Amino acid sequence: MFVTDIRKDFYEVVANQRVALLVAADIDALCACKILQALFHCDHIQYTLVPVIGWQDLSTAFLEHKEQFRYFVLINCGANVDLLEMLQPDDDSIFFICDTHRPVDVVNVYNDTQIKLLIKQDDDLGVPSYDDIFRDDEEEDDGSGNDSDEGSEPSGKRRRFDEGAIERRIERQRARREWEARRREILFDYEQFEFHGTSAAMMFFELAWVLTKDTKDMLWWAIIGLTDQQIHDKITHMKYVTDVATMQRHVSRHNHRNEDEENSLSIDCMRISFEYDLRLSLYQHWSLYESICNSCYTSSSFKLWTLNGQKKLREFLADMGLPLKQVKQKYTSMDMSIKENLRDVIEESSNKFGMKEIRIQTFGVHFGFQNRFLASDMVHATAALLESTEKEESDIAHNFIKALDSLSRGNLDRLHVGIDHAKRKLLAIQQTVASCICTNLILSQGPFLYCYLMEGTPDVKLFSKPLALTLLCKYLLKAFVHSTRNKRCKLLPLIMAAPKDVEKGTVIVAGIPPESETSDKKNFFGRAFEKAAESTSSRTLHDHFDTSIIELKTEDRSKFLDALITLLS
Amino acid sequence: MFCEKAMEMIRELHRMSDGQLPAFNEDGLRQVLQEMEALYEQNQADVNEAKSFGRSDLIPSIKLRHCCLLRNQRCITAYLYDRLLRIRALRWEYGSVLPANVRFHMSAEEVQWFGQYKKSLASFMRSLGEGEGLDITQDIKPPKSLYIQVRCLKDHGEFEIEDGTVILLKKNSQHFLPRWKCEQLIRQGVLEHVVS
Secondary structure, three states: OEOOOHHHHHHHHHOOOOEEEEEOOOHHHHHHHHHHHHHHHHHOOOEEEEEOOOHHHHHHHHHHHOOOOOEEEEEOOOOOOOHHHHHOOOOOOEEEEEOOEEOOOHHHHHOOOOEEEOOOOOHHHOOOOHHHHOOOOHHHHHOOOOHHHHHOOOOHHHHHHHHHHHHHHHHHHHHHHHHHHHHHHHHHHHHHOEEEOOOHHHHHHHHHHHOOOOOHHHHHHHHHHHHHHHHOOOOOHHHHHHHHHHHHHHHHHHHHHHHOOOOOOOOOOOEEEEEEEEOOOOHHHOEHHHHHHHOHHHHHHHOOOOHHHHHHHHHHHHHHOOOHHHHOOEHHHOOHHHHHOHHHHHHHHHHHOOOOOOEEEEEEEEEOOOEEEEHHHHHHHHHHHHOOOOOOOOOHHHHHHHHHHHOOOOOHHHHHHHHHHHHHHHHHHHHHHHHHHHOOOOEEOOOOEEEEOOOOOOOOOHHHOHHHHHHHHHHHHHHHHHHOOOOOHHHOOEEEEEEEEOOOOEEEEEEEOOOOOOOOOOEOHHHHHHHHHHHHOOOEEOOOOOOOEEEEEHHHHHHHHHHHHHHHO | OOOHHHHHHHHHHHHOOOOOOOOOOHHHHHHHHHHHHHHHHHHHHHHHHHHHHOOHHHHHHHHHHHHHHHHHHHHHHHHHHHHHHHHHHHHHHHOOOOOHHHHHOOOHHHHHHHHHHHHHHHHHHHHOOOOOOOOOOOOOOOOOOOEEEEEEOOOOEEEEOOOOOEEEEOOOOEEEEEHHHHHHHHHHOOEEEOOO
16 A cells, blocks of 8 residues: 555554564665665664565565564565565565555555555556456355356256356355456556555655655655656656755755855855756766767767767867867866856757757765766666776675765765776777677667667676666667668667676576657556566576666576567557 | 881882782782891890890880881881782782782782681672662773764674563674663674764
């Protein structure tokens, strides 16, 4: 059931209890976890934090902790599957689920006792009504539906009444079959597309606000959670803009004290500001040139993998009057005169070159003289730390802890390490995209585009992780759409496969919806993958919380693909 | 010179000023006591002679020896008392079981005194809080927070707390627990205090 008053029905319930936090491995979940931890520290609520990366992890963690805890808080996991059936908990375990995955499983919505959903009842949830899916069972016991029963009923005296009874029974069965067909249809429509809802970090920030315990740190984490959804393409642009407006209200509420000239805050205090900033990843921590070359938007608009594209880039820079030497320097060492009007100058020139949306609404934080970060910088840095493939840090829980730490203001060195990793990751993505397009690795399979990264590809280890792979998919699709002349191909979704574990011989497969201006980001690959795997009995592992990312045995790849093609055409 | 040995013992204690306990100087003590005995006997003889023969020229030397005796007594009592104070501080620092190397430095009587001090401290602590008892040797400085965030560094298995609840300590899990429950594990290296 949906929780209406989050303070009364969630926070006050767990106030004097010990809670287990099971947190998924994405940035929004990390931010939500940080906010909730800060609230728990305020009120001395004892908790245990366990990172989980998939359904198997979740089940194991639950089994280990179910004896000790009664209350479980699941962040960004658990809403889109029948949780009670999967975990088989005792009757007194209570689950609080704050998850952005939609659609929410109907059993979770209509369970009144054990599952509490910390989700807003938005209009776009579209949960089918109770009567359409669930039905009281009295009729079923009655007509257990076997004709043989009717046949074995006794003697002639009752025959006339029997006919009436038989007719009524047939009528009931027909009605029930109709109802079940309608139910299947409704459920199919409901569960067909997977998409994402409001950020979990924003939900918990709202809880903090209702408790009037919100701080600037929590606000910043909520902003990072929202930006993560935008960068990894989980929500539509409209929703992003609406949510940014909500966050902006909070930001101005926290900032109003600064405006007084007499009582200005010390430079070390944290200041969050609304920025209408450039869509160039990490440009303030890199050089402008590198950032333009490695950001998805600019590199696909210019088509920087071609010679023509490189020429256009130089024209662009010349048009703005920026000398190459300046632009290739680190951003912080660029001339002040150039930095002053940079955004407006870039916007003007990009309009001429066909990039109308070079600027995007976002937020930045500023504390101390040197520390200035945009929300997107933080997301890239933390994501790079979370999925780091360095030898010493290959333990997933270890990476989770590192990434969680990097979100605190006191751990700036970790954040800088994250930024370095993120730069390498963006470079790797760009090079992979360039090589895929230049060597025509993207094949049109009919209803979708398909690309397979071979084992020897440089940096292919980076792409064995879900977040990095989805980012690569998104960039690749965008670049492909810009580079192909085939009108039909521009509207196709993309499936990408990359080797995941060489020893076990598995690949990770991810599918993303087609690229379009008004895309509603609804992904049907979850169900499609399931059906294809069933029909070909391929050995797949649907372990990830996003159903559109699965693991598959390399040998089964071709038959799985064929099944998908037949399914989707 | 008289009283040199006693001064040496005081100086020895003074050198180790940060509460460390040097070995009990049995030898030094014996020498000082011998010196005191010698001085006392000489004084006795001289006093008898002065009284019976009326020799008032012995009186200054009697006075000198008396002062030396008093000085020695004062030095020795100061030495012994300072050691006892240090031993008392050890109870608050180390708890009721002292490490072996410290016990080695204590004399038998000091060990006995320590035992009795422990007992009286324990009975005092038991009487606090209306018969419930309160361990006042913990948290001598007020802690910054009652609960701390800890991270588990290695798999420790299940950890039981007084009220019966059990916590599973798995590697890389984080917990938010009351401070006193975690202190022992932090000292063992199983948990790590997270400051963020």
